[in-house]
Amino acid sequence: DVTAASTCSAPAAPANGVYAAGTLCATQGATMYSGNQCHPTCSAGYAINGTTRCVKGVITEKATCIPSTFSPSPSSTSTSPSPSPSSTSPISSALVPTLAAAGPFVAAGVACLLNLLCLGW
Numbered sequence: 157d158v159t160a161a162s163t164c165s166a167p168a169a170p171a172n173g174v175y176a177a178g179t180l181c182a183t184q185g186a187t188m189y190s191g192n193q194c195h196p197t198c199s200a201g202y203a204i205n206g207t208t209r210c211v212k213g214v215i216t217e218k219a220t221c222i223p224s225t226f227s228p229s230p231s232s233t234s235t236s237p238s239p240s241p242s243s244t245s246p247i248s249s250a251l252v253p254t255l256a257a258a259g260p261f262v263a264a265g266v267a268c269l270l271n272l273l274c275l276g277w
Contacts, residue, residue: 161212161213162189162190162212162213163187163188163189163190163210163213164187164188164189164190164192164210164213164214164215165184165185165186165187165188166180166181166182166183166184166185166186166187166188166194166208167181167184167208167215167218168184169181169184169196170196170198170218170219170220170221171220171221172198172199172202172221173196173197173198173199173202173204173219173220173221174196174197175194175196175197176197179194180192180194181194181196181208188210188215189210190210190211190212190213191210191211192209192210193207193208193209193210194207194208194219195207195208195219196208196219196221198221199221201223201224201225202221202222202223202224203221203222203223203224204219204220204221205219205220205221205222206218206219206220207219
């Protein structure tokens, strides 16, 4: 015997999508039992995102239709500038004269000590 606590009411179809006739979610408010799930059909240019799912009387996930050319929002991509070389320097700029005096090569942010150990800043 299935109790009311293990059923859900089918939600409305997602924007830009429909639930096919004859499926559990085809009629908003229809009874879904725990474990039932529905997949919408999305309009042209849209793709299914997720599944509508009933678990122990709760809709735990609701399918949506997203643009099929979906890309991350600008806020989710980093637009911050790269750190300046001085902020990520592994050696202090005060050491440059010392390294220059000790090795044969110092130029353009690279110091090679005794032609064996090269450090960049």
